[in-house]
Amino acid sequence: MAEDSSKLHIAMFPWLAFGHMIPYLELAKLIAQKGHTISFISTPRNIDRLPKLPPSLSSSIHLVKLPLPQVENLPENAEATIDVPYEKVPYLKKALDGLEDPMAKFLETSSPDWLLFDFLPYWLPPLAHNLRIPTAMFSIFIAACVAQIKPTDIQDDREKPEDFTRPPKWIPFPTTIAFRLFEITKIFDAITGQGDTHPSDLYRAEKSLQLCDAIVVRSCWELETDFLNLLTELHNKPVIPTGQLPPVVVAYNNEDDDHDEATWKPIKKWLDKQETGTVVYVAFGSEANPNQEEVREIALGLELSGLPFFWVLRSSSTIELPLPDGFEDRTKGRGVVWKTWAPQVKILAHESVGGFLSHGGWSSVVEAITFQRPLILLTFLADQGWNARFLEERKMGYVIPRNDNDGSFSQDSVAESLRLVVLEEAGQVYRENVKKMKGVFGDPELQDRYVDQLLNFLVTNKNILLSPKPIGN
Structure with a gap:
C-alpha cells in the first residue's frame, strides 16, 4: 500500500458533534471502499458510540482515540455536544483546543497524505503545514452556509443580531439565505464571541478557510453551482464538493x-x-x-x-x-x-x-x-x-x-x-x-463520481506543500 503513490492515507478530524462525525464517517467509508486508508480521529467515548464499521472496511478505517483534556465547567464524560446543554458547548470547544498537542504527535508519527478537518480547530493547518501535510477544511454545511463566512480580504461590518438577518455584502447575487431574528439571537454570542466564548465560531471558521489548502464541501454542482463558484472566487483556492453523502439503505424491509x-x-x-x-x-x-x-x-x-x-x-x-x-x-x-x-x-x-x-x-x-x-x-x-x-x-x-x-x-x-x-x-x-x-x-452512481473526483484531486495534489506556490497562498 505504501509503495502505491495512487493510494492515500487520509486523516479526518471532525468537530465533537454526531451531526459532524457521521458525515465524516460516511465519506471515510466511501473513500475506504476505493482502497485508501483513513485515520478517523475523535475522543474515546465518541469513537465507542459511532455506528459499527462494515467488516470489509474495518482494516482500512483506523479509529484513533485521543483523550479529551479536562476543562473546568465541562461535565465529566462529556465528549460531544449531545452530552451537554447548549450553554456548556463553549467549554467543549475549549477542550477541543486542548487536543492541539496530541494531534501534533499523531500527525508527526502517522504522516498522512492529507488532513481533512472541521471548521472549529483553526490551529490545525499551521500545525500540519509544519509537518508538510496538506489540509482541507471539510464542511458538513452546504456551500450556501460556508458563503456566509467572511473571506480574508473583506471587512465584516455585521455587529448586531439584526445585521445577520440580511445576506452578507459579499454574496453578489439575489438570495434570501440569512438568519431570522429569533434564530441568530439564540446563537449570537457563540457566533460572534460577544459573550465569554472567544475565539468565536466566525473567527475559527474564517481562519480555517484562510489557512487550509483546499475547501471540501458536502454539496454538489447540480444543487449549488452559484455558491460553489462563489466560494472559489472568494477564497482563491480549490473547492471540491463531496456529493450529498446520502444514506445507504441495505435491505430496509429485510x-x-x-x-x-x-x-x-x-x-x-x-x-x-x-x-x-x-x-x-x-x-x-x-x-x-x-x-x-x-x-x-x-x-x-x-x-x-x-x-x-x-x-x-x-x-x-x-x-x-x-x-x-x-x-x-x-x-x-x-x-x-x-x-x-x-x-x-x-x-x-x-x-x-x-x-x-x-x-x-x-x-x-x-x-x-x-x-x-x-x-x-x-x-x-x-x-x-x-x-x-x-x-x-x-x-x-x-x-x-x-x-x-x-x-x-x-x-x-x-x-x-x-x-x-x-x-x-x-x-x-x-x-x-x-x-x-x-x-x-439519492443516485449512488452520481455520489460515486463525486468521491472519484475528490480522490483524484487529493492524489494529484498530495505533494502540494512541496511546490513553490502552495495552493491557498
Whole structure:
C-alpha cells in the first residue's frame, strides 16, 4: 500500500458533534471502499458510540482515540455536544483546543497524505503545514452556509443580531439565505464571541478557510453551482464538493439482515397499516430540544391536522417534557409518540410517509429528499435557519410561520403547514420538487463520481506543500 503513490492515507478530524462525525464517517467509508486508508480521529467515548464499521472496511478505517483534556465547567464524560446543554458547548470547544498537542504527535508519527478537518480547530493547518501535510477544511454545511463566512480580504461590518438577518455584502447575487431574528439571537454570542466564548465560531471558521489548502464541501454542482463558484472566487483556492453523502439503505424491509430488528418490526407494522403518502414523520435530531410550549403546540397541531403521524420525541437532556393532557388517548391509533431511538432512514423509506416535520439539519434533509419526502421545517439551532431559507428558495421545504422576534408558533400554523405540504393542491410544488431532486440526492452512481473526483484531486495534489506556490497562498 505504501509503495502505491495512487493510494492515500487520509486523516479526518471532525468537530465533537454526531451531526459532524457521521458525515465524516460516511465519506471515510466511501473513500475506504476505493482502497485508501483513513485515520478517523475523535475522543474515546465518541469513537465507542459511532455506528459499527462494515467488516470489509474495518482494516482500512483506523479509529484513533485521543483523550479529551479536562476543562473546568465541562461535565465529566462529556465528549460531544449531545452530552451537554447548549450553554456548556463553549467549554467543549475549549477542550477541543486542548487536543492541539496530541494531534501534533499523531500527525508527526502517522504522516498522512492529507488532513481533512472541521471548521472549529483553526490551529490545525499551521500545525500540519509544519509537518508538510496538506489540509482541507471539510464542511458538513452546504456551500450556501460556508458563503456566509467572511473571506480574508473583506471587512465584516455585521455587529448586531439584526445585521445577520440580511445576506452578507459579499454574496453578489439575489438570495434570501440569512438568519431570522429569533434564530441568530439564540446563537449570537457563540457566533460572534460577544459573550465569554472567544475565539468565536466566525473567527475559527474564517481562519480555517484562510489557512487550509483546499475547501471540501458536502454539496454538489447540480444543487449549488452559484455558491460553489462563489466560494472559489472568494477564497482563491480549490473547492471540491463531496456529493450529498446520502444514506445507504441495505435491505430496509429485510429483518433477517437487520441489527435493530426488534426496534424496526413494530414501527414497520404500524406504518404498513397506513395509507400511502399520508403519514407525517416528526423528528428534530438528537440535539434540537423543543421547550414545553413548543412541544404543546406541535402536539396539538398534529392532532388538529387530522393526519396520521409518527413522532420521535427524544431529549438530549434528562428532563422529559409532558404532552398535553389526553393527547395520546385522543390520537391513539392515528398517531405514535416514540420516546427512544428510531431507524429514521427506514421510516423515511416507507411508502406511507408523506411528509417530514424536521429541524432542517442537513443530514435529515438529505435523507428526506433521497426518499422524495417533502419537508415541513421548524428550526432550532446552528445552520438550520440557513438550510431552511435555502430549501424555501428552491420550494423543497415549507417553513412553519413563526413570530420573528421570539420564534413562537401556534398549533394552527403547524396543522395548516402539515396539511398544505402533505395533502393540498397548493403544496404540490414541494412534493414535485423533492421528486425532481431524488436523482441528485439519492443516485449512488452520481455520489460515486463525486468521491472519484475528490480522490483524484487529493492524489494529484498530495505533494502540494512541496511546490513553490502552495495552493491557498
